[in-house]
Amino acid sequence: MDLIDRKYRILQAIIDDYILTALPVGSRTISRKYEQKLSSATIRNEMSDLEELGYLDSPHTSAGRVPSNKAYRLYVDQMLRPMPLSVEETAFINRCFDRRMHQVEDVSMRIAKALSSMTHYTTAVMTRAPRNEQVLSHLQLVPVADRRVLMILVTKSGTVKQSILDLGANVAPDELYTVSRILSQQLEGLRLSELAGELMRLSGKNETGIHAIVRAMAEQTPQQEQSDIVALAVGGRSNLLSFPEYSDVDKAKALLSVLETREKVVSLLSQHGEMEISVRIGPETGLEETKDCSIVTASYRLSDGRVNTIGLIGPTRMQYGKVLSVLGQVGKSLDMMLEDQKD
Amino acid sequence: MDLIDRKYRILQAIIDDYILTALPVGSRTISRKYEQKLSSATIRNEMSDLEELGYLDSPHTSAGRVPSNKAYRLYVDQMLRPMPLSVEETAFINRCFDRRMHQVEDVSMRIAKALSSMTHYTTAVMTRAPRNEQVLSHLQLVPVADRRVLMILVTKSGTVKQSILDLGANVAPDELYTVSRILSQQLEGLRLSELAGELMRLSGKNETGIHAIVRAMAEQTPQQEQSDIVALAVGGRSNLLSFPEYSDVDKAKALLSVLETREKVVSLLSQHGEMEISVRIGPETGLEETKDCSIVTASYRLSDGRVNTIGLIGPTRMQYGKVLSVLGQVGKSLDMMLEDQKD
DNA sequence: GATTAGCACTCAAAAGCGTCGAGTGCTAAC
DNA sequence: GTTAGCACTCGACGCTTTTGAGTGCTAATC
Numbered sequence: 001m002d003l004i005d006r007k008y009r010i011l012q013a014i015i016d017d018y019i020l021t022a023l024p025v026g027s028r029t030i031s032r033k034y035e036q037k038l039s040s041a042t043i044r045n046e047m048s049d050l051e052e053l054g055y056l057d058s059p060h061t062s063a064g065r066v067p068s069n070k071a072y073r074l075y076v077d078q079m080l081r082p083m084p085l086s087v088e089e090t091a092f093i094n095r096c097f098d099r100r101m102h103q104v105e106d107v108s109m110r111i112a113k114a115l116s117s118m119t120h121y122t123t124a125v126m127t128r129a130p131r132n133e134q135v136l137s138h139l140q141l142v143p144v145a146d147r148r149v150l151m152i153l154v155t156k157s158g159t160v161k162q163s164i165l166d167l168g169a170n171v172a173p174d175e176l177y178t179v180s181r182i183l184s185q186q187l188e189g190l191r192l193s194e195l196a197g198e199l200m201r202l203s204g205k206n207e208t209g210i211h212a213i214v215r216a217m218a219e220q221t222p223q224q225e226q227s228d229i230v231a232l233a234v235g236g237r238s239n240l241l242s243f244p245e246y247s248d249v250d251k252a253k254a255l256l257s258v259l260e261t262r263e264k265v266v267s268l269l270s271q272h273g274e275m276e277i278s279v280r281i282g283p284e285t286g287l288e289e290t291k292d293c294s295i296v297t298a299s300y301r302l303s304d305g306r307v308n309t310i311g312l313i314g315p316t317r318m319q320y321g322k323v324l325s326v327l328g329q330v331g332k333s334l335d336m337m338l339e340d341q342k343d
Numbered sequence: 344m345d346l347i348d349r350k351y352r353i354l355q356a357i358i359d360d361y362i363l364t365a366l367p368v369g370s371r372t373i374s375r376k377y378e379q380k381l382s383s384a385t386i387r388n389e390m391s392d393l394e395e396l397g398y399l400d401s402p403h404t405s406a407g408r409v410p411s412n413k414a415y416r417l418y419v420d421q422m423l424r425p426m427p428l429s430v431e432e433t434a435f436i437n438r439c440f441d442r443r444m445h446q447v448e449d450v451s452m453r454i455a456k457a458l459s460s461m462t463h464y465t466t467a468v469m470t471r472a473p474r475n476e477q478v479l480s481h482l483q484l485v486p487v488a489d490r491r492v493l494m495i496l497v498t499k500s501g502t503v504k505q506s507i508l509d510l511g512a513n514v515a516p517d518e519l520y521t522v523s524r525i526l527s528q529q530l531e532g533l534r535l536s537e538l539a540g541e542l543m544r545l546s547g548k549n550e551t552g553i554h555a556i557v558r559a560m561a562e563q564t565p566q567q568e569q570s571d572i573v574a575l576a577v578g579g580r581s582n583l584l585s586f587p588e589y590s591d592v593d594k595a596k597a598l599l600s601v602l603e604t605r606e607k608v609v610s611l612l613s614q615h616g617e618m619e620i621s622v623r624i625g626p627e628t629g630l631e632e633t634k635d636c637s638i639v640t641a642s643y644r645l646s647d648g649r650v651n652t653i654g655l656i657g658p659t660r661m662q663y664g665k666v667l668s669v670l671g672q673v674g675k676s677l678d679m680m681l682e683d684q685k686d
Numbered sequence: 687g688a689t690t691a692g693c694a695c696t697c698a699a700a701a702g703c704g705t706c707g708a709g710t711g712c713t714a715a716c
Numbered sequence: 717g718t719t720a721g722c723a724c725t726c727g728a729c730g731c732t733t734t735t736g737a738g739t740g741c742t743a744a745t746c
Binding site: 113137138140142143144145150152154156160162173174177181184235236237238241242246247249250252253256257259260305 | 527578599
């Protein structure tokens with residue numbers, strides 16, 4: 001399994017070159033560009049061995065050779081040189097994760113766009129709140145417009161769900177507050193899935209006053225167990241089309257379709273140990289449609305207990321060095337932000 | 344300008360056929376499939392006339408002919424036969440706009456996905472609140488987690504903005520309510536853009552108690568005029584790649600890039616008279632990148648004053664009949680929903 | 687006078703074909 | 717163990733030919 005030094009170097013050179021050019025690489029190329037002391041014939045012999053060992057494939061007899069998934073695996077696990085980011089890149093990442101992170105709106109989307117514009121890969125960002133913490137912490141009714149009220153449910157983990165209620169009549173803000181406070185105390189600690197039933201029970205059959213409010217709330221409360229996924233965004237889809245491996249429209253379409261299917265994106269981002277960066281190559285991605293792709297995911301625990309998973313997807317011929325550096329920096333940047341908040 | 348009946352029919356046949364097949368249509372095709380009484384030679388003469396009148400283009404001497412933008416314009420304005428939807432389709436649309444519409448979450452996304460799966464075009468959905476109504480109506484602080492508080496700003500038009508504040512210390516819910524009420528009264532009617540300054544002024548230099556809260560609020564309040572766009576979602580991007588006009592990856596990429604640029608999507612959806620369905624063909628779309636596309640947009644005023652704009656985008660060779668029927672049904676469906684709410 | 691049949695002409699796309707060159711594998715010499 | 721040399725493979729490229737759908741024009745027909 002352990003390759004002697006020269007084979008190892010040659011394999012690395014082949015992978016590097018292929019990642020760069022997407023063209024099958026031949027013995028002559030390696031001899032000229034990477035191992036000038038060796039003739040192409042020697043390289044040829046080594047390559048032949050590497051093919052036998054399962055690290056290289058040949059598309060056909062007289063094209064060059066192409067790294068196998070096994071080769072990428074080795075490359076990622078052992079050959080990767082850390083590729084330092086430029087000052088601008090580091091600064092750019094830091095800027096993404098500054099205080100604006102506080103704006104609840106569409107942080108995911110902004111991160112996704114930023115990372116895909118940096119790496120030229122497609123990025124998916126998912127924020128999830130641990131399912132067992134989907135328990136009500138606080139409830140609030142806020143007047144929005146004529147007769148209408150915004151119901152806000154805050155869970156222990158800090159997730160916020162909102163719905164608009166139509167009360168059928170105007171209710172004074174002060175009364176809304178009273179109702180909010182009473183119900184908040186009464187319902188705190190319940191799982192969101194139990195909420196609707198409990199509200200229904202409280203409202204009884206009485207159709208007037210506070211009962212009407214409670215009934216309206218019950219109707220708009222999610223019945224089933226809510227998904228623990230709070231936000232999901234994909235950015236930089238069009239980047240895919242720049243890769244020669246997707247010059248075939250059908251392949252591009254298949255992959256784009258995956259990225260439009262919520263469950264599939266979630267599944268791609270999910271198989272992943274927490275707090276770590278994981279690289280999955282080809283079939284390891286777990287979906288038939290992405291068997292020629294690699295996915296690098298990174299998970300970060302946020303201060304409020306939610307977990308953010310960022311995934312970069314591209315052809316197996318991926319610039320792993322760059323991608324890992326970027327995600328590493330994202331981690332550092334987030335840590336810094338969390339530190340700041342402790343003051 | 345008014346074409347005699349036969350020319351008119353022939354033109355219609357050509358457009359119908361081209362929309363269906365995407366292939367330049369020749370005289371023989373028309374003679375066989377649509378006007379069996381006439382020989383191909385006669386059709387040829389008519390087509391020659393139509394070309395001179397600017398309704399047809401010939402890609403080159405011996406391909407068939409292709410409708411011009413002028414022809415599509417005529418088609419949309421005068422030739423369109425209403426294409427009734429199937430019962431399933433109608434039901435499907437109605438289901439999209441039922442009570443779930445109340446859930447604030449990602450209605451736009453759901454509509455976008457539903458419509459693009461129905462029509463096989465790409466769909467963009469935008470919800471906007473009139474800018475001049477971006478005025479504070481109500482403000483509320485809600486405890487979320489340790490030391491953290493969710494600040495909710497509700498505008499007169501019913502838009503909700505939220506940010507997380509870090510207060511640096513725990514504050515009792517009751518106190519939060521008191522602060523909310525006082526500030527609500529004091530700040531009501533201010534434009535959102537003026538809010539940060541006013542809060543800053545109120546907090547003064549005092550760093551303790553209520554002042555600390557107000558200061559934290561000032562820091563997280565949007566400084567600039569907020570965009571009036573509340574939500575924007577795009578669905579069904581991969582549908583584009585099914586059209587032969589995008590079998591060229593570069594063209595597909597260009598269009599996909601447009602759909603990833605927020606401002607461009609907004610601009611595509613914006614040039615539009617309210618409460619109506621508008622069809623824009625080719626250059627009428629207003630962007631260089633979409634000069635070979637058509638966009639059908641429809642705007643609906645929601646009960647809370649917000650305006651929802653739905654746009655379907657595809658090649659100029661678009662199934663206008665189907666698309667218009669679908670959007671028409673969406674309008675009816677929404678109206679029904681609004682009626683319901685009056686009860 | 688409108689319609690049609692017939693024919694010459696056009697042109698893109700497909701098919702066929704030789705050439706080129708990057709690549710391999712093998713063998714024999716160093 | 718390394719390399720030079722050589723025969724062989726095969727896709728890519730460029731060229732020509734063929735094919736066929738389509739046009740435009742003219743002369744005959746209704």
